[in-house]
Amino acid sequence: MKLGILGITLLVAALGATSTLAQSKAPGVTDTEVTIGITTPLSGPAAAWGTTALAAEAWSKHVNEQGGVHGRKIKVVMKDDGYNPGRALANVNEMKDSVFALVGLLGTAVLNANKDTIADAKLPTIWPYGNPEVFAKQPKEKNRTVFMVYPDYTDEGDFLVQQAAKLTGAKKVAVFYQNDDYGKGGLDGVKRGVAKLAGSMALAGEVAYEVADRELSTHALKIKESGADSIIIYATVTHCAGLIKEMAKVGYRPKIFASFPLGDRHTMFRLLGELWEGAYYNVTGAVPGEPEGDRIIDILLKQEPKLKGRESFALTGAAAMMAAVEGLKRAGKNLTREGFIEAMESIRGWSPEKLTAPVTWGPNRHHGGNPIRMMQAMKAADTSFKTVTDYQPFPAHF
Amino acid sequence: MDLVESYAQDLGFARKRITRALLALLLMALLAFPWVAPDYMVFIATLVALFSIGVIGQNLLIGYTGQISFGQAGFLAIGAFSFGHLSIWGAPFLLALAGAGLMAALAGVIVGFPSLRLKGPYLSIATLGFGVAVYQIFVNSEVLSGGRSGLAIAKLKPMFGLSSVRYEYFVYMLLLAGFTWVSYNIVSSFVGRAFVAIRDSDIAAEVNGVNLTRYKLLAFALSSFYTGVHGALYAQVLGHIEPQIFNILESITLFAAVIVGGVASIEGSILGAAFVILVPKVFADFREMVPVVYGLGIIIVLMFQPLGLYGLWLKTRLYFQLWPFR
Numbered sequence: 001m002k003l004g005i006l007g008i009t010l011l012v013a014a015l016g017a018t019s020t021l022a023q024s025k026a027p028g029v030t031d032t033e034v035t036i037g038i039t040t041p042l043s044g045p046a047a048a049w050g051t052t053a054l055a056a057e058a059w060s061k062h063v064n065e066q067g068g069v070h071g072r073k074i075k076v077v078m079k080d081d082g083y084n085p086g087r088a089l090a091n092v093n094e095m096k097d098s099v100f101a102l103v104g105l106l107g108t109a110v111l112n113a114n115k116d117t118i119a120d121a122k123l124p125t126i127w128p129y130g131n132p133e134v135f136a137k138q139p140k141e142k143n144r145t146v147f148m149v150y151p152d153y154t155d156e157g158d159f160l161v162q163q164a165a166k167l168t169g170a171k172k173v174a175v176f177y178q179n180d181d182y183g184k185g186g187l188d189g190v191k192r193g194v195a196k197l198a199g200s201m202a203l204a205g206e207v208a209y210e211v212a213d214r215e216l217s218t219h220a221l222k223i224k225e226s227g228a229d230s231i232i233i234y235a236t237v238t239h240c241a242g243l244i245k246e247m248a249k250v251g252y253r254p255k256i257f258a259s260f261p262l263g264d265r266h267t268m269f270r271l272l273g274e275l276w277e278g279a280y281y282n283v284t285g286a287v288p289g290e291p292e293g294d295r296i297i298d299i300l301l302k303q304e305p306k307l308k309g310r311e312s313f314a315l316t317g318a319a320a321m322m323a324a325v326e327g328l329k330r331a332g333k334n335l336t337r338e339g340f341i342e343a344m345e346s347i348r349g350w351s352p353e354k355l356t357a358p359v360t361w362g363p364n365r366h367h368g369g370n371p372i373r374m375m376q377a378m379k380a381a382d383t384s385f386k387t388v389t390d391y392q393p394f395p396a397h398f
Numbered sequence: 399m400d401l402v403e404s405y406a407q408d409l410g411f412a413r414k415r416i417t418r419a420l421l422a423l424l425l426m427a428l429l430a431f432p433w434v435a436p437d438y439m440v441f442i443a444t445l446v447a448l449f450s451i452g453v454i455g456q457n458l459l460i461g462y463t464g465q466i467s468f469g470q471a472g473f474l475a476i477g478a479f480s481f482g483h484l485s486i487w488g489a490p491f492l493l494a495l496a497g498a499g500l501m502a503a504l505a506g507v508i509v510g511f512p513s514l515r516l517k518g519p520y521l522s523i524a525t526l527g528f529g530v531a532v533y534q535i536f537v538n539s540e541v542l543s544g545g546r547s548g549l550a551i552a553k554l555k556p557m558f559g560l561s562s563v564r565y566e567y568f569v570y571m572l573l574l575a576g577f578t579w580v581s582y583n584i585v586s587s588f589v590g591r592a593f594v595a596i597r598d599s600d601i602a603a604e605v606n607g608v609n610l611t612r613y614k615l616l617a618f619a620l621s622s623f624y625t626g627v628h629g630a631l632y633a634q635v636l637g638h639i640e641p642q643i644f645n646i647l648e649s650i651t652l653f654a655a656v657i658v659g660g661v662a663s664i665e666g667s668i669l670g671a672a673f674v675i676l677v678p679k680v681f682a683d684f685r686e687m688v689p690v691v692y693g694l695g696i697i698i699v700l701m702f703q704p705l706g707l708y709g710l711w712l713k714t715r716l717y718f719q720l721w722p723f724r
Contacts, residue, residue, distance in 0.1 A: 039682075042685045042686040042688070043685075043686055043688050043689045044647075044689070045647075047686065050686070077683075078683070078685060079682035079683055079685075080678075080682050080684070080685050080686065080688045081682070082678065082688065082689075084643075084647075085636055085638075085643060086445065086632065086635070086636060086643075087678060087679065087682070089441075089635070089636065090438070090441060090442055090445060090675075090679055091679075091682055093437065093438040093441045093442075094438035094442075095438075096438075097436075097437070108547065108640075109548070109638070109640055109642060109643060112547070112548065112550075112636075112637075112638035112640070113636045113637065113638055115638075116553065116637055131547060133547060134547070179537055179538065180537065180640075180642060181546050181547050181548075181640070184546045185546065188546075210534070210537070212530075
């Protein structure tokens with residue numbers, strides 16, 4: 001019994017102590033440390049995308065080696081959510097009062113489940129990955145703590161159609177898309193693009209697949225029957241490779257225009273070899289093989305050797321942490337969430353180590369960029385590529 | 399010591415004084431919990447509460463009636479989307495909840511029909527097919543799924559001056575208490591005995607006057623009602639639903655909760671729900687090792703406690719009852 005009373009006294013004392021601490025400092029901030037929270041899919045169907053978080057952590061270690069920001073080391077608390085919105089919400093709920101900011105929430109469903117929580121907790125959320133429409137649909141004041149840089153699938157679909165017409169003189173395009181938010185967003189964009197070119201361009205076929213599909217020969221035949229000269233692909237890496245192989249089997253080789261999740265040419269060449277040669281694809285930032293990309297990859301691999309072979313995702317993730325670090329630098333020594341948000345809003349025309357197009361945030365602009373540029377795969381033997389366009393000036397969505 | 403003298407006594411929920419005292423203690427702890435625990439723990443308890451309802455429902459079907467089903471994700475989706483549409487049309491919370499449960503129950507009856515002819519693995523495959531079909535229907539019908547990016551659901555408006563997290567906790571705990579109470583009554587009534595009879599031998603049950611058609615369909619309807627309510631409550635907590643959330647993994651999680659918690663046990667169902675929520679949450683910092691820890695946890699529980707977590711509880715209870723003898 002005595003022990004029980006002692007325990008309760010201790011508990012009360014501890015609770016009191018933490019609440020006084022919270023009053024004097026911003027959550028997750030001490031004189032020597034600032035805590036950044038990350039919830040990401042490290043297991044489950046989207047585990048490959050969790051690489052972005054590992055790279056963000058690696059970049060924070062690099063910053064710490066350089067002395068941190070204003071004398072504070074960055075501490076990353078990373079939790080696995082398995083791409084499950086319920087688990088992500090539980091993780092964010094747990095971290096919202098103990099971390100200073102979040103970096104890189106991942107997945108449109110995850111963003112949807114968390115958007116109210118981060119707005120209510122006034123929790124800065126830097127560089128979330130998902131459909132920008134999640135935030136664009138909300139009232140402006142709820143997005144105050146969100147700082148996003150992510151392409152809009154519809155804008156991208158439109159762009160792919162225009163490029164097909166311009167680069168290869170395409171007359172009939174077909175779309176192969178994943179039957180969900182991502183794929184359907186792309187399809188909308190393709191339709192918009194075709195409508196703009198009415199008369200000279202036709203949408204010959206729309207073929208959807210499910211994430212669980214493994215057998216794609218009927219899809220390939222349908223696209224072949226449509227007689228399209230070019231195909232626009234909104235798919236996962238596996239499904240894109242599967243489809244192109246099946247199309248090749250029936251002797252059908254249309255021009256390929258692929259959405260940005262297919263922008264990792266090493267993976268695509270590994271899966272498809274020469275079949276990927278000549279394919280046009282989008283990327284959102286610097287890629288391995290460009291000096292800007294290679295320089296950062298070297299730094300990241302030194303901190304986290306596990307990133308080997310996943311360099312494209314790693315660069316995307318590092319850029320997210322760079323943005324948070326830039327905000328911390330600008331917010332100054334006396335760190336509060338409010339000051340940090342104002343600092344983030346002061347970022348204009350800034351590029352994270354030249355990894356992507358210049359980013360501009362502001363009080364009325366929390367979608368800091370919609371960066372897409374086009375590349376073409378050249379030779380499988382040396383995984384060479386060619387840059388086709390510069391970054392496209394798409395509008396910010398919120 | 400523990401002499402049961404009448405049938406009413408046998409049916410009683412808590413026969414001994416100590417059980418009643420412990421139960422009261424548990425209730426008090428649950429009442430006080432939101433004030434002593436941080437908000438995120440209260441939220442996790444809320445998740446456990448809503449999951450428990452679904453797991454109890456599945457246990458009625460799988461554990462008590464012995465009908466192995468893998469269609470849970472389908473019922474969850476039907477419950478969640480019915481709830482979503484009803485609340486968007488302005489139905490109050492409880493009405494929308496009941497509607498969600500009823501829609502799922504209706505689907506349960508339809509799925510139940512094959513169960514009259516199918517058994518064991520064949521029934522599992524049929525119900526699995528149902529789960530996948532429902533998913534496909536929602537993915538492909540934007541009218542049902544609320545458009546490309548899903549359906550937004552307004553949060554519960556807190557009452558009595560409680561914070562939103564605490565209010566949700568109390569509402570969900572009350573619902574869980576209600577469902578638990580009803581479930582105890584079901585399993586101790588002639589309905590529950592009919593379920594168990596069907597599980598142990600459906601021919602013998604029929605010979606003894608159990609109407610197989612009626613009770614098998616009833617088991618499906620009841621369990622689907624529970625699962626539909628689970629889906630609705632989950633939708634309410636997330637505030638946004640899309641079909642992708644209700645994939646086959648959800649079916650497997652619910653099934654695992656039934657087995658790990660303890661087949662044919664209501665307390666076990668709650669323990670199982672706590673297991674599938676808490677293990678991934680507590681070990682979330684283990685990063686990519688979470689599924690390994692989770693899988694190992696299930697293997698260990700089943701190796702050492704074939705009756706699930708409920709078996710562990712039974713043994714502990716027996717130990718204290720027999721103390722100091724072993």
